[in-house]
Amino acid sequence: MTDLSAALQNTPRPQNASALKNTPTPQNASALQNTPVPHSARALQNTPALQSVLTPQTTADTPPLQRQAPLRKFWFDDVPPRDSIAAERRYRQERLAVAFRLFARYGFDQGLAGHITARDPEWPDHFWVNPFGKHFSRIRVSDLLLVNAQGEIVIGEGPVNQAAFAIHAAIHEARPDVIAAAHTHSLYGKAWSTLGRTLDPLTQDSCAFYQDHTLFDDFRGVVLDTDEGARIAAALGERKAVILKNHGILTAGPSVEAAAWWYIALDNACHAQLLAEAAGTPQTIPHDVAALTHEQVGRAGGALFAFQSLLEGLVEAEPDVLT
Numbered sequence: 001m002t003d004l005s006a007a008l009q010n011t012p013r014p015q016n017a018s019a020l021k022n023t024p025t026p027q028n029a030s031a032l033q034n035t036p037v038p039h040s041a042r043a044l045q046n047t048p049a050l051q052s053v054l055t056p057q058t059t060a061d062t063p064p065l066q067r068q069a070p071l072r073k074f075w076f077d078d079v080p081p082r083d084s085i086a087a088e089r090r091y092r093q094e095r096l097a098v099a100f101r102l103f104a105r106y107g108f109d110q111g112l113a114g115h116i117t118a119r120d121p122e123w124p125d126h127f128w129v130n131p132f133g134k135h136f137s138r139i140r141v142s143d144l145l146l147v148n149a150q151g152e153i154v155i156g157e158g159p160v161n162q163a164a165f166a167i168h169a170a171i172h173e174a175r176p177d178v179i180a181a182a183h184t185h186s187l188y189g190k191a192w193s194t195l196g197r198t199l200d201p202l203t204q205d206s207c208a209f210y211q212d213h214t215l216f217d218d219f220r221g222v223v224l225d226t227d228e229g230a231r232i233a234a235a236l237g238e239r240k241a242v243i244l245k246n247h248g249i250l251t252a253g254p255s256v257e258a259a260a261w262w263y264i265a266l267d268n269a270c271h272a273q274l275l276a277e278a279a280g281t282p283q284t285i286p287h288d289v290a291a292l293t294h295e296q297v298g299r300a301g302g303a304l305f306a307f308q309s310l311l312e313g314l315v316e317a318e319p320d321v322l323t
């Protein structure tokens with residue numbers, strides 16, 4: 001027997017619940033105040049702020065708490081539509097720049113790899129993208145490049161990542177409903193991609209991707225031409241995500257917010273399944289429940305608001321992102 005387990009066995013313990021009930025307890029707050037406390041705790045009790053919590057005072061100046069008319073509200077207010085091309089463009093640019101800053105915070109910034117694109121609202125075969133070599137944590141709206149269907153930069157100085165054009169141009173062309181697409185070499189997505197499998201419905205969160213992502217099993221080195229981009233787009237089909245075997249993960253959505261949030265969520269789902277399989281044999285969610293949960297947690301509206309909750313804190317901490 002170890003010293004620790006011997007010590008534990010010798011610790012006096014209550015025999016049962018009734019013994020616990022017989023333990024003397026302070027009868028009221030004044031009894032509590034009389035309980036001997038360590039010096040530091042007594043010092044805390046003497047601070048005005050804590051005193052006011054310990055002995056709340058109701059005075060004539062304290063307004064009574066008024067309840068509002070009962071309200072049922074289980075969803076968010078809709079984001080109002082932008083009323084001009086310029087406003088829509090600015091909206092997408094701001095969220096795109098914020099998405100890069102968020103990706104840096106999540107650690108999705110391995111080397112020079114990674115790109116998020118947003119379709120331009122005026123020229124739908126053009127998209128906004130990050131300049132090659134600029135760290136995600138430093139990207140501002142004014143750094144974004146506008147690239148045309150030939151891969152030429154028409155606004156901004158560049159350079160542009162050739163793989164970003166090869167992959168994203170094909171996806172934007174194949175999927176008119178896709179406003180934004182995101183791809184980096186984030187650690188857990190990349191690690192999961194080596195297994196050559198799609199994710200199982202293991203958790204409520206991972207059900208966002210249930211029957212809504214696929215595997216691209218044709219790695220041929222760095223993607224440099226749009227033919228390979230087109231094959232990735234074909235594999236993606238109408239889904240929201242694709243796992244690029246031996247490479248990483250990619251998401252696409254009807255808004256910058258959706259594509260970016262789904263990327264964060266997909267990397268998290270890869271992480272969760274890697275942990276679960278390393279620890280044991282995970283139990284999957286049955287098909288009917290997984291399909292229902294996908295409808296509940298996999299919608300673009302939910303992704304938009306998940307992203308919005310991250311955007312507010314980031315812009316407050318790093319306001320230069322919008323410059």
Ligand SMILES: [Zn+2]
Binds near residue numbers: 113114
């Ligand atoms: Zn890549």
